[in-house]
């Protein structure tokens with residue numbers, strides 16, 4: 001692999017801090033600080049806000065640093081990275097969405113929702129196949145739900161990626177978990193892809209339907225009622241979440257956490273669930289609450305979007321004989337694939 005092909009990009013963090021605070025002046029200088037953290041250059045800028053304490057600022061610096069341990073793909077080497085949404089209009093990044101492969105409860109036709117069920121053998125094969133389909137599309141960060149079926153799918157898919165980086169789950173659940181999962185080799189960090197797990201991307205909570213057989217539920221409550229529970233936008237199943245409720249947490253998470261990364265030129269894979277992804281797709285494609293009722297997602301089929309100029313352009317699914325078309329869509333994707341070709345030569 002051509003090591004020189006890998007470049008890092010600068011991350012700028014704007015922090016509020018009191019300029020009269022002697023500790024901030026002493027430790028961080030006047031208003032900005034540049035340093036390398038986990039192989040990732042970080043530019044910390046202090047904004048003059050006396051209402052925040054130095055300790056508060058320091059906490060933010062540490063949090064900002066520790067949540068970003070990856071390097072940037074060749075495709076990003078020319079990208080200017082910033083957290084300011086008003087800049088960066090020329091950056092293009094990829095977003096891959098994958099619904100998990102078949103789970104053991106999909107196989108049994110049971111309502112699953114928030115129940116944490118693993119993949120079947122077929123689901124494992126679907127995840128590997130999904131990985132083959134996207135193996136030349138850049139991935140800098142991975143987001144999955146907190147559920148094992150989505151995490152298995154992401155991990156299995158990444159075993160097929162030609163970039164050969166190792167996906168590593170970030171453990172932020174406690175200070176100890178964070179400390180104990182640190183990596184101390186710069187080179188190893190460079191060969192890693194951070195995997196962020198978030199409950200907000202979980203499947204909708206199916207309430208009292210969880211564990212029930214879908215066919216038997218139709219017999220008991222009628223086809224129409226069950227269809228309404230499963231596909232309507234705003235009718236929740238008994239004690240469960242409607243798609244609208246699921247969308248409130250999943251789309252909010254996407255906007256707050258994933259979209260800024262795309263805006264900064266990071267290529268993202270999201271492995272999640274039928275309904276959490278339906279709600280995200282509804283947002284990306286500006287679907288109405290009526291249109292989303294017809295949206296069905298197959299297990300293990302990756303969908304590709306290009307993020308550019310603050311817009312999401314659907315590129316379909318990189319499946320089968322039309323795969324070449326995916327790369328024809330953008331020059332950057334073709335260049336990335338070319339770099340991967342050169343790395344193996």
Ligand SMILES: O=C(O)[C@@H](CO)OP(=O)(O)O
Pocket residue numbers: 106110111112113114203206230274275
């Ligand atoms: O059971 C579930 O959790 C979901 C996804 O499998 O089912 P549905 O197709 O009804 O949204």
